[in-house]
Amino acid sequence: MFNIIFKRALITAIFTFVFDFLFHLSLTRPMETLTYFVLKFLVAFFVATALFSSDLFTKKIKQRNLIMILFGLISSTLMSIYYRAWELGEAYVPFGSRAPDITGINRDNLLLFSGTWWLGHALFFVTGALIAINFVRK
Helix, strand or coil: CHHHHHHHHHHHHHHHHHHHHHHHHHHEECCCCHHHHHHHHHHHHHHHHHHHHCHHHHHCHHHHHHHHHHHHHHHHHHHHHHHHHHHHHHHCCCCCCCCCEECCCCCCCHHHHHHHHHHHHHHHHHHHHHHHHHHCCC
């Protein structure tokens, strides 16, 4: 069972990383840092490990999609917490000013801008988890 959990978590982290990298490469300016992407990979890996080893996921078969969405939102939230802490604690920039611009979305529309970040990054995780489940079957 550990082998399945590890493989699924690794595949989820890889695809989450790839989707996020492609998103930032094509739709945001400026590009994110190497540290951001390394942390994205690690957060996705550990959240996916928690997902695939949780009783919620293994026993609630009919609710798996909702559970994956919940864990995707958790992953996105953890990255947002890191990002805000980095802004305030290390970069010494005003709160919310470091996030790259998203092509086609006005930063002044705070709800749309923040929601796009949060839900988009959650979607990267969920998509990676779905791919992992299809690649690694029991």
